[in-house]
Amino acid sequence: MPILAYCVTFTTIELKMGFSKEDLEGFKYRKEVLARAKQLDLDLSKHVANRKYELELARLQAQMVSLQHWVYKNKLRVAILLEGRDAAGKGGTIKRFTEHLNPRTRRIVALNKPTEIEKGQWFFRRYISQLPEPGEIVFFDRSWYNRAVVEPVMGFCTPAQYDQFMVQVPEFEHMLYEDGVIIIKFWFSITKEEQEKRFLARVKNPLKQWKFSPVDQKGQEMWDKYTYYKEQMFSRTHTNFSPWIIVKTNNKRTARLESMRYILSRFEYDGKSDSETILQPDPNVIVRYYRHVQQIDI
DSSP states (O other): OOGGGGGHHHHHHHHHOOHHHHHHHOHHHHHHHHHHHHHTTTTOOOHHHHHHHHHHHHHHHHHHHHHHHHHHHTOEEEEEEEEESTTSSSSHHHHHHHHTTTTEEEEEOOOOOOOOHHTTTTTTHHHHSSSOOOOEEEEEEOGGGGGTTTHHHTTTTOHHHHHHHHHHHHHHHHHHHHHEEEEEEEEEEEHHHHHHHHHHHHHHOOOTTOOOOOHHEEEETTTHHHHHHHHHHHHHHHHSHHHEEEEOOOOOHHHHHHHHHHHTTTTTOOTGGOOOSSOOOOOOTEEOOTTTTTEEEE
16 A cells, blocks of 8 residues: 555655655555665654554553453452652643543543632542542542642641641552552652753643643752652552552653553453553563662652
């Protein structure tokens, strides 16, 4: 099949890759593209990497669909928490997790700041109402762990509220564990330099400016304070029944693929053995927290 069948217009490909219209109309096989690129001294490494990523993402997303079917059939309750510094890639990863899943049995939870009524309630109450129903997977784009890091850093809670939360959260998660809720807790780790680079990209991109806020800006200014509270969170809320999984996210694409692999590796769902890709995460990218683990966002 001619390569143009895969393109909207030949001019887009021509501009991006350097091939002529005649080249594109004549290509039928990949080896012909590579041979012509060598003649023209074109570097296709970026395009090849993009294609490999897209193919691998599609394979893993297909496995996520199989996992969802299995979770629904077995009436499991799965809560996946994504935490991390601003611009670490939580939202983009959730988008890739969910874009092919059945919206009837998956939800994304990204709560706004609490109302005045909610401020007067038990802190966990508004999160309890968002927990997964039987057969459902729920993705939390930030969770109750706002109180562990963001709120004390930014002064959004009192020291007493923070202390109470840190005492209660392991017990809260243990109750969920005993009741059968499966919790996966990701911490998306990013270096200070990469975070600043992404902040600048957001400011320059009119489609992403909505993501940038004064809180984001203070993230750089208060980096060390964030680090302190992050380490307190790890040491006091990492448990055998609800461990923290650290994901290195300086490379967004790698982080998305490997975190998806981690989720898939946690379940023995129908069709898993027929997968056409690796389902075990790379230990150089994903690691279970322990006190002396090497981190990139210190």
